[in-house]
Amino acid sequence: MIKETVTMSHKELHRLQIIQESINRHITQEQAAARIGISIRQVKRLVQRYRNEGPSGLVSHRRGKRPNNSFSTEFRATVISLLKGRYADFGPTFACEKLREIHGLSLSVETLRKWMIEEGLWRERRRKIARIYQRRMRRPSYGELIQIDGSPHDWFENRGPRCTLIVFIDDATSALMALRFVLLKQPGLTWKPSGVTLMIMAYRSLSTLIDTVYSG
Secondary structure, three states: OOOOOOOOOHHHHHHHHHHHHHHOOOOOHHHHHHHHOOOHHHHHHHHHHHHHHHHHHHOOOOOOOOOOOOOOHHHHHHHHHHHHHOOOOOOHHHHHHHHHHHHOOOOOHHHHHHHHHHOOOOOOOOOOOOOOOOOOOOOOOOOOEEEEEEEEEOOOOOOOOOEEEEEEEEOOOOOEEEEEEEEOOOOOOOOOOOHHHHHHHHHHHHOOOOOEEEEO
């Protein structure tokens, strides 16, 4: 009589012991599932395989086989040769498409990217770190800070020149303190005070509260 020798890992031996306890009704299938860390349906399958094949039915069928995502040295060498010769300027995604379409070489973009990085054919781009801007606190007192905003627009709908609406806004209360239309272009004129400068001068002549101006 020829005896079959079954080689099992520690994990598989532990699973075999629990399945045998379940078959002998020392524990329930629910308890077996909890101890192994699988579903009850999977326990039922293991019990059936054990009854049909014995202990060998609980041994992984993939043992000794090459993983699905494993490639031979020759395959990798062929891919790298093509990358260096014909697709040196290609990124992993585009190169992967060409290798599959033209040369019949199929592999995942992730695997190709890894190979390209290892061969110095691709440099992983660093993600930009988002700049965090600290929110400016509003001033506590009315008139302490005046915000200046300008909005260029065809305010008069072709019935007048295009202008920029300059607005003075109180930072503490958001109240509109002053508004003025300023021409966008003033051809033929030499230097003269800008609309903002004129508004600041006029505003200061009317109010002594202004302390600081701010333009975002």
